[in-house]
Amino acid sequence: MPRFASRWTSCSALRPPGCKTLGVAKIQLRDLCGARSGDKGDISDVSLFADDEAAYEAIRAEVTAARVKAHFGDLVRGDVLRYEAHNVWALKFVMHGALGGGAPRSLRSDNLGKTHGASLLRMWVDVPDEVAANARRRHAPLPG
């Protein structure tokens, strides 16, 4: 079965231009990680999950708080803090001023930030070749 069994052109198939560095692969986080997000007041709370130790070390090096802040642009008005949970191979991003004033005050349709985890997965990162080769996150088939 082809990797992208879909009617749609996968965003992950549209590799960004750039020179290949020996031993380093570009990969979109959606192929490497899981993510879940939630809210507390005007704070969006995003968790990013790697599937093994090597992938965890790779995202720990690449997915910094500053990069996440830049990635979300004007969706996140305040600071982004990062925490590490090595025991479950996860990074936590606490994004302040990220929900348009908080769920019951926000004009956004995603007033709870439930999609912010998915939006983080759009980020492209440089990882060792073997980490990219072992990426296990799959794409969903259409329900039959």
Place this chain on the structure above:
Amino acid sequence: MTVRLGGGQGFYGDGVAPVADLLDAGVDYLVCEALAELTLAILQKDRQRDESLGFTRDLPLYLQAALPFVLDGRTRFITNAGGINPIAAGRAVKATAAALGVSGLKVATVVGDDVRPRASALGLPDDALFANAYLGARPIVDALDAGAHIVITGRVADAALFLAPLVHELGWRWDDWDRLAAGVVVGHLLECSGQVTGGNYSGAWWENPAPARIAFPIAEVEEDGTAVITKPSTAGGMVTFDTVREQLLYEVHDPSRYLSPDVVADFTSLTLHDLGDDRVRVSGTRGAPAPETYKGLVCTPAGWAGEARLAYSWPDAEAKARAALRFVRTRAEANGVPIEEWHEEYFGVNAYGGPTVGDHPGCEPPEVVGRLAWRTNDPESAGRVAREIGVLGLSGPPTISGMGRGGAGRPTQLLSVEPFLVDRTLVDAQVRVEVDEL
């Protein structure tokens, strides 16, 4: 000794059917968590209309499912469904039980989380719709120690609902920080019902077995705090390392210092071990002394809002949707409607991803839905914008569709919810546990 806890509810409006599977599988305690941050605002509006309301009105449904098992002595029932009015919820419980001809039950009600009457003394806004502190597990333990079969609370820390029966059954001390932290982890994993059994799973979610019949979770907790998270085998869903860790970190901020009223838990200290067959063991949790203060939430009015969604077809769907929203904004402003804030979103383009989507998201979408939302200081102004929407039907860009039935809905009130900290002794002085026997 092993204590079996069932997570029977994750929010006001959650499924009720999975509770039957939990009860059939056997749980010593059925714990129903009904209060998201926002829920008290909904319940406050209920109580303003009717003093006998202010609790989550699906409480009788959960109670009816649980009562036969409570009466048999097989389970006890703990819930924060009391919301803004635990006394009224207690009365509703007694009425439900009486209607079913039940007697011999002890029903406990925990009150004292409501600090709105003391808002000004605490430096909180005078126009607060609600102001509540998150209580810990102690008053619930007091209720269980007094023999309560059913415990109804208002605002308590979600995980405390689950920690309390563990303290009561396993005799944990209030300074045994590691065990208390282990109990908080168990509570945190169970408090969102299906979100630990395959719901919202970001991995291969399509492989979740029988998703429409998803199970709610069970924790089997040992005296030392070690727990196995599992589910009734009769229902669908799944419990794996992945589903458990996604819930473990959900909304916790700093995972090494998860603050609860009873303990500060270090979620980075524990080990998850997937045992297979929908069983994941949680062990090794470390804890630190509880904070000096309780966290609270205060809610105040924050204006009014309206919104409209307008769908346009290919070709040039995004351009049409953008032009339509411009059309409405221009007409509303020309008519002098006082708008505090506009918000535009384009579904099919970047409504959710915003700048993360980039400038070249891919092929031209077959359709785009434009969503315009607006904030005003009064409901009348919010309603005046809605009247500009219908004109688009014949006088805007081509191919408008998907306006739905009823057009733009009625204006809704916006609310501001802010956290605050409050001295524990001030709150503890007003906490009471009332036990009534039916």
